[in-house]
Amino acid sequence: MGFGLCTESWLNATIRPTPTEYIQGVNAVKLSPQEILPHRDPFLFIDEILEADEHHTVAKRVFTPDHFFFKGHFPDYPVVPGVILIETMAQAGGAGLGQAGIIPLGSRFVLATIEKAKFRSQVRPGDEAIISIENVRISQMVLRQKGTITVDGTVAAEASWMCILVKGED
Known part of the structure; x- marks a missing residue:
């Protein structure tokens, strides 16, 4: 099985929920x-979804100075931890798929692997982060995405990562 983005017809036939469970149309x-x-x-790191469709998501987050992690990372030179940046990208990817109606609202996908991550510059208190996500593969059980965070x-x-669907209790 390849890792390309699944076709729209395949998505419609296999993972789209009933109309009452998702948003009609992109x-x-x-x-x-x-x-x-x-x-x-304190663990929601997306302020707004700016764009979302079956191929990509763009979201925004302002890391305000009162975020809990700045108190200890680092007191004299606060920086958003890399793990928070990865979590922010993963949340943006999931939110975009929900907004676009690609996955049912209420689905719970969890990080399974972080395939690659690079941190190129620091994100500081007050920075507005623009999160851009590309959907690499979408199936009933697995999401593969890659993304970037830019500031100014x-x-x-x-980073690139894979998430898997976890079944919740009914």
């Missing part, structure tokens, strides 16, 4: 990240 109704993701404060047009982080 960006038909703009939802907040809280309406799509199971994450909550400079790439701060890039």
Whole structure:
């Protein structure tokens, strides 16, 4: 099985839920990240989904100075931890797929592997991060995505990862 993006007809035939479970059409109704993701404060790292379709997502996050991790990372020179940047990209990817109606709202995908990660510049308190995600592969059980975070047009982080679907209790 290849790792290319699955076709629209395949997605419609296999993983699209009933109309009451997802948003009709790409960006038909703009939802907040809280309406799509199971994450909550202090571990929700997406402020807004700017664009979302079956191929990509663009989201935004402002890392305000009061974020919990700045207190200890590092007190005299606060920097967003790399693991938070990866989590931010993964959340953006999941939120975009929910916003675009590609996966059912309420689906729970969890990180399974981080295939590659590079941190190219620091993200500091007050920085507005633009998160760009590309959907590499989407299936019923597996999501492969890659993404970048930029601040003021400079790439701060890039990564590729895989998530798997976990079944919740009914």
